[in-house]
Amino acid sequence: MQMYAMNSKAVPAILLTLLLMVVLYYYLTQSRVPTYVIPTGYVFHLETPDHLQYSQPSIVKGRTDVVAVTPWLAPIVWEGTFNPVLLDSIYKQKKISIAVTVFAVGKYIMFLKNFLETAEQHFFVGFNVHVYVFTDRPKEVPKVNMAVGRQLTVRSVPSSKRWQEISARRMELIQKLIEEQLRKNSDYIFCLDVDSKFHDRWGAESLGGLVAVIHPGYYLDDRGKFPYERQSASKAYVAHGEGDFYYCGGAFGGILEEVYLLANTCRSNFEEDAKNGIEAAWQEESHLNRYMWINKPSKVLSPEYLWQDFKPRNPEVKTVRFSGVIKNYADIRPNV
């Protein structure tokens, strides 16, 4: 009888121990984080096709004449720092879609043909690309043959008597485009100056969260010489002794969310300055530089990605991929 009483207490204890062991085994062998905690959209590894052949990477041999990483560990893209075959293989299978904005207001329409034709030859060749042309002269948009997967949409915008306003208003219109159109059909966006043309590959190596291009005119200078906005009352103000690089207003991009944040902030800061009677030294380029000082770009493109045709090429610039053409400001701008 006593034996029976002991057993009746032991059985539940044994069962409980077994249950605990099963739970412990399950816990140790399964993922620690339940799947509903992991947002499946955020995957950071890059998937390559199996058996892809490309040259062996090295961590001791490579470019020694340039710096290829920022102090916050964002890559700085130069020729020789990436493998185009590898990158194309990774990103082509993701079936990404890239939007491009380009403004051709007033006489700047004359640059559009060259921009579009050279983009066909060099910009994300083989990818889905959608170019959005903003112009006050929709009838003058040239017909350019585009490859399969590439298309062009024209958006009408008002003209302006001041080039500064045309240049600066781009942020507002980019923000609207993202809100109204791109959320549905694009992964990345690049915003480019029209008075420019492509000469060499601009491709998947440029993709990133927030992407900035280093201005070709100042990258050898001390930051005290950068043409940041120096009035402390301006929302674009960068103090002496501050700033990383001087970035171009003529080329920037990234994923939609990041470019939306950038455009929205620059637009509202620009408008706040305007209310106070301030126009930053280089309009939206000044606001972009202020933004990038605080919100560091996750990928930085070297000046290969926006050179200037009037500048002789420096030895570290092994290729010019995209450059601003020589223009006569007095002839093409609505004001001087």
Ligand code: UD2
């Ligand atoms: C620099 C920047 C530019 C912008 C500007 C300051 C580069 C290479 N360029 O160039 O992006 O930040 O400083 O505002 O970094 N536009 C028209 N019609 C006009 C005037 C301008 O469509 O009448 C558009 C056009 O897309 C042009 C862009 O605005 O490419 C910038 O104007 P810009 O090229 O005259 O400015 P720029 O050379 O001073």
